[in-house]
Amino acid sequence: MSAVRSGAWRSLVAPGLASLIALSILIGLGVWQVERKAWKEDLIARIVSESRAAPVPPPPASAWDPVADEFHHVRMTGRFLNDRETLVHGLAAGETPGRALQGYYVITPFVRSDGGTVLVNRGFVPTELKAPGDRKAGLIEGETSVTGILRASEPRTMFVPAPDPVRGEWFNRDVQGIAAARGLGEVAPYLVEADATPGQTTWPRGGQLRVDLPNNHLQYAFTWFGIAACLVGVFGVFAWRRLNEPA
DSSP: OHHHHHHHHHHHHHHHHHHHHHHHHHHHHHHHHHHHHHHHHHHHHHHHHHHHHHOOOOOOGGOHHHHHHHTOOEEEEEEGGGGGOEEEEEEESSSTTTOOEEEEEEEEEEETTTTTTTEEEEEEEEGOSGGGGGGGGGOOOEEEEEEEEEOOOOOOOOTTOOOOOTTTTSOOOHHHHHHHTTTOSOOOSSSEEEEOOOOOOOOSOOOOOOOOOOOOHHHHHHHHHHHHHHHHHHHHHHHHHHHSSSS
């Protein structure tokens, strides 16, 4: 009987090690999701706090720090270069809940009165208003003030198509890429997302920065921890049967 029991224990070594490795990975994924939840909540709180703060001048290009400066509420004075705007494919919330509008973000160079050029995301236009001539009322001429949220240049992920500057096709708000394609020379290394204008009827429409970021990390954490618990249960039943099966 003892010899059989000893052999049964030895037969559990390989599946036990494999289960232990899998259990470690599952628990690690669960802990990572808990950490991501805390990070996401801090980010949302930061965006809300910064977006409601009184606007300040944008930082000098040489002092730009994405970690410290992104999402700051800024104000600047200057003029738009409307003839050099760039359209970036995007979506915006529609009037019907849960339904998005297809169109473009209008990225327009802004020459500041105190020097320097900044790209401004003036907001969203639907596809049918892609041509500037179809939204002349929304083109701002002469000196004006802009308030908005500082954003870092948007990197292109593996699922985002590559831009085609020749055709004017852009899918991410690439500050340096757009500046080079438009021959703007040196521009600030950040973008300003223009605020919404209350009661606005013209296009483009600002205020497209959303703070309702998805935060499903707790659900994901429970999923990983749940799978880990199931693994422990399944291995426990397997081990019990192996140790108690007849010789």
